[in-house]
Amino acid sequence: MEINNIWSKLTIPVRESFKRDIQEGKVPELPYYIVNQDNLKKGIKDKILQIDGDRMTTSYITAAYGNGKTNVLRYLELFFNKTYPEYNIDIIYSRADPDRIDLVVFLLKKIEDTYLDIIIEAIIKSKKNNYNYPVFAYDFQESFAEIKEYTEKLFSTENTDELKELLYLGTGRLANKRYFDRFNLSHLKDYNRREILVLLLNLISYYGKYLVFGIDEVEKISERSKIRFNHFLTSYRELIDLFGKINGHYLIIAITEGEKVQRLEETNYAVYTRVREDIISIQPISKIKDKKELIEYLNEIFKTENDIEEVLKRVDKLDSLKISENRLLIQEISKILLSESSEEFQSLQKLLSDNSLYEEYEYTYDNLIKDDAFKNIHRKFFDPLEYYLDSHNRAEFLKKQERYFLDSISNEIQYFIFNEDKDNIENEFININELLNKEKNEDIKKIIIYSPSNLELNYSGFSEIEKQLLIIDYEPKELFTLLELYRQNIDLQESLDNVISSYTKNQL
Known part of the structure; x- marks a missing residue:
């Protein structure tokens, strides 16, 4: 196959939410060009x-x-x-x-979800062309002999409903013996799915x-x-x-x-x-020419018209910060291009060390593990949060079951996500929209979402409320530990205020 333009730049959307995602180094939202x-x-x-x-x-x-x-x-x-x-x-x-x-089995499900119509067309096309269909199944040699009967039945009809049902027998969606009896077929074994996958993939490529x-x-x-x-x-x-x-x-x-x-x-x-x-x-982007290329690309996205060489000089100084991830490099370049403060990333470990809290934190974290406290964290998290908010006179509108609280003074909603499964994101979108409808009588100025870092929640999924939104990437276990440490140690609360505030981007 001839493809000359792969890896070329693709059209970039103009959404502000897209730019915010890039600023935060959410790399999966920058699929329009691959640097280096x-x-x-x-x-x-x-x-x-x-x-x-x-x-x-x-x-x-x-x-x-x-x-x-x-x-x-x-x-x-x-x-x-x-x-x-x-x-x-x-x-x-x-x-x-x-x-x-x-x-x-995983790949068969993907094929079943989308490509059965193409497979049916390929079967009908091959029959019209008098194609030697056994080649799709390795001429029934070796283990493929076990699917000969099935393949012959597949090519014996052009009835699309029958073909679909036969394909379901092959993928395993229909596994009961009575379905096989209906076509006078021997029951396929799970191990035969490998040969079935070969057959179906060959039919898809035959289709083109x-x-x-x-x-x-x-x-x-x-x-x-x-x-x-x-x-x-x-x-x-x-x-x-x-x-x-x-x-x-x-x-x-x-x-x-x-x-x-x-x-x-x-x-x-x-x-x-x-x-x-x-x-x-x-590998991480490390060569000067590659950093320069990334700066030029981000400069183009943000339409900032910065002097590339000057930005490159500032980026080179970031090496001492040991930025080993490309997403962190994108964050820092974005800050420079947008003339934002490009401060060293404050890891939790550094925040704790700077406030002489590291040992106490580690001790509390270990005890929480021993007590199995992180299990069902989405339920246990809100008790120490309530204590913390009450200490700052903000706990009046905490809704534990719905995982949020409403700050009535600033008219801000703060919502917490604990599930790191990306397949659950759609459910969170639904929850947040329902929450906004519930609080529609309030003049909500800002929505703050705490999202597990691995979830990489992005602004592009919230286009309608993007201007009101702030996403804070966090680790639920870390914030839970900080809040428990705060609840258990009155003498450390002043120092912990600094840590919790910095950890949550001055939102808690």
């Missing part, structure tokens, strides 16, 4: 150029948190799905699900459509349990071993490096030996 990462770009481009070939391919992308792996997947999604659909390449972005760890599966946040499986992660990797290996029987398509696995995630070669050496040439690591 030449190895990554080349690796992905080479695979995509082969996507209509006779073999499926894969990449295993690793990155530290905040360095832009999600950004890359979002760029591909925007490039192929929205900007250049004529390439007939679909990016299927999804986050890994710790409860669905068989990769083959090619899929890029981008599975993000795979570390979530590892964090749940090592056994689950190893099961996921085993299914990944089994799929890789079938790549030679699949015409085209591309699978990207993206994982955040961290203390809880073992290196691939240590976790599953069999997988590592198969993908070691396909591993791509995203």
Whole structure:
């Protein structure tokens, strides 16, 4: 396949909410251009150029948190799905699900959700063309002999309702024996899903459509349990071993490096030996030319017309701050371009140390762990918060069940999110809109949302109330510990006031 313009700049929206997200370094909201990462770009481009070939391919992308792996997947999604659909390449972005760890079954569900009509058209098209359909199932060789009966039944009808029901038998959506009996078919085993996936992917490529599966946040499986992660990797290996029987398509696995995630070669050496040439690591932006390119791009987005060389000099001085994440670099450059105060990031550890509270905090945090206090934190959090607010005469309108309080003096709502599952964001949007309707008689001046850092909640999702909104990224366990420490130690409250205020951007 010939694609010459991948990695080119894409059209940038003019929304103010978009600019605010960029200022806060929310990298997934900047998918319009990828700065640096030449190895990554080349690796992905080479695979995509082969996507209509006779073999499926894969990449295993690793990155530290905040360095832009999600950004890359979002760029591909925007490039192929929205900007250049004529390439007939679909990016299927999804986050890994710790409860669905068989990769083959996971991909079958994605296909079932969107591509059954295309598969049906491909079946009908192949029959009209008298195509040798057994090639879709590796000519029923080896383990594919077990799906011969099923495949023959699939190609014996052109009735779309029957075809859809037969496809549901293949994907596993219909698993009861009576459905198989209806078509006089033997019951398919779970292990046969691998061959079914090959069959369906070959039909999709025969139709002329090619899929890029981008599975993000795979570390979530590892964090749940090592056994689950190893099961996921085993299914990944089994799929890789079938790549030679699949015409085209591309699978990207993206994982955040961290203390809880073992290196691939240590976790599953069999997988590592198969993908070691396909591993791509995203590095922090460090070269002068790359920083300059990023400054130029952000300068263009913000329309600030700053002197690039002068900004670059100021950015170079930030190296001593040990900004190791690309998102933090974007934050600092944005502050400089917008003439905001570019102060050193005040980590909680530094705030505690500066106020001689580090040991007390660690002691309280450890005790909370021993007492299992972080379990159901969304319920327990509001008792120490109520004490803190009452100490500052602000607790009158605290609504614990709804997770917010209304400051009647400043007419501000402060709302707390605890769930880090990104699939829950839509529910939070609904809750916040309901909350605003509930308080519509109040002249609300500002809405402050405390959102877990990993959730990366952005302003773009709140376009109607964006001007009233302030999103504060936080760690619920950290703020809970600070509030408990405040409640338990009257003698430390003055110092803790400083820490809590700084931690919450002067909102508490």
